């Protein structure tokens with residue numbers, strides 16, 4: 001793996017193994033334990049080609065994924081409404 005600085009913010013990019021969001025055909029899945037390079041400053045993720053291919057495979061077989069995680073869904077406009085009260 002190369003030690004290039006972040007393309008977006010010039011921050012330090014470090015290797016990590018972590019849970020990553022992965023966008024695939026307009027869908028979003030999360031994958032645990034992915035070897036990735038992550039920018040310490042802005043959080044941008046960099047995948048190796050091999051890793052990316054594997055993530056695509058996982059995403060294609062997403063119907064077989066049994067574990068689901070849920071997130072709170074907020075509406076940004078509601079926050080604005082509260083502030084202007």
Ligand SMILES: [Zn+2]
Pocket residue numbers: 006007008009010011039040041042043044
């Ligand atoms: Zn960055």
